[in-house]
Amino acid sequence: MKKNKNGKKKEKVISFEKDINHYLEKGIACFKLHDYTKGIQYFKKIIETKPENKSVYYTVAFYLSEINKEQEFRILDDIFEESNPHYLFLRGIYFCMEEDVNGAEYHLKKFIIKEPKSKLRQEAEKLIDNIHEITLFQNNLDYIKLTFYYAGNIESVKEKLKIKFESPFVQSKMCESLYEMDDYLISNVIFLYGLLENNKIAEKTLRQFIKSLIVKEKHIELALLSLKKIGAKEPYEIFLNGKFVQVTLKSYMNRYEEMEELYSCWNDVLSIVVHNMKKSNKYSEQSIEKVKYLWGKFINSIYPDLPHLDQKMKRIWAAGLELTLLAAKSINVSSKRLALIYNVPNHEVLSKYNYIKKTIRF
Incomplete structure (x- = not known):
């Protein structure tokens, strides 16, 4: 060992980089304990040291989408700014999980422009293509979240x-899991069945499951998607409105058409707000994204209580939203x-503001 001028031995400093799984596990553990600030630091460490490990982005985005609403804005600002x-790229995946197709596509395209030579470019382009093809699947939040949760693997x-x-043991355990009380477990198992392409046992199990009288609507949707x-082959038999009926995936999902019409009316409110925000030149792009996020959360929370709005009422809601x-x-x-x-x-503005605030509880 070398000595310095004073004759003392120099200490040999060994630097090492911890495995990204270490930081990922630490970040996830912090999130589960609601220590989001510390968890974000671990996630940032991964992205900054291993920026082209795509599976990390999906995992981080998944946990970001699960943040308690009271913490959400501060935490998202911390990492998204x-x-x-x-x-x-992370924002693009996050907005996919939040069902904000426009936000997802915008950020993914912006990433491709800024990082045209990145190894993640192909993944970003594939995601954009998937967004365009997800028409029938986008109404089921569980399907979207699980798709992105497993993406990369x-x-x-x-x-x-x-x-x-x-x-046979695995077949039996998966089937039993469909009838547990844990919604997330059920959704996971249904999604996994959907990965067993052309498997007759998986098909038979799901066909039997959707005929159950106790199955929840969201699980019927997810099971139809997995089938x-x-x-x-269609049609599928389900128990609906007190009787067994034959449905196709499209016919079952079309019950959302009424929702889409109502959403269109209420989304005029968002258009008014965004127009005024851009016109004022006082808001950043992130503020516009945040107002879209706020409105989406509010609409999803109050549906189906969405009466028709005249132009004046749209402006009132717009002012309350801003x-x-x-x-x-x-x-x-x-x-x-x-x-x-x-x-x-x-x-009226104060009334709508208080209602929105109370509903989304930020």
Whole structure:
């Protein structure tokens, strides 16, 4: 060992980089304990040291989407405001999980422009293609979340499951899991059945499951999607409105058409807000994304209580929404000022603001 000028031995410093799984496990553990600030630091460490490990982004985005709403805005700002272009890729996946197709596509395309030579470019392009093809599947949140949760590992999961499913014990345990009380477990198992392409046992199990009188609506949807993925021929028999009926995936999912029409009316509110925000030149792109996120959460929370809105009522809701955004960002602006901008009564603006705030509980 070398000595310094004073004759003392120099200590040999050994630097090492911890495995990314270490940081990932630490981050997940922190999130489960609701220590989001510390968890985010672990996630950032992974992205900054291994920026092209795609499976990490899916895992991080999945846990971000599970954050308690009261913590959500602060935590998302902390990680999304990073200047590193790879955070655009993370945002894209996150917005996919939040069912914000426009937000997802916008960030993924922006990532491709900024990082055209990145190894993640192909994954980003594939995600954009998948977004365009997800028409029938996008109504089921569990399907979307599980798709992105397993993304990056889907092929290996398929291969392992195919081998394991040959065991009668595994077949029995998976079938039993469909009738447990744990919704997340049930959704996971249904999704995994969908990976067993052309498997007659998996098809038979799901066909029997959707005929159950106690199965929840969201699990029927997910099971129909998995049956479609398996390659099971339509129609499918389900128990609906007190009787057994034959349905196709499309006919069953079309019950959302009424919802889409109502959403269209209420989304006019969002269009008014975004237009005014851009016109004022006082809001950042992130603020516009946040107001979209707020409105989406609110609409999903109050559905189906969505009455028709006339133009004046749309402006009232728009003013209330903008006031909600400002409050979420801790910006003190008088409701009277917004009432003047939108040309609506101030007391109505305050009423809608309080209702939105109470509903989404930020």
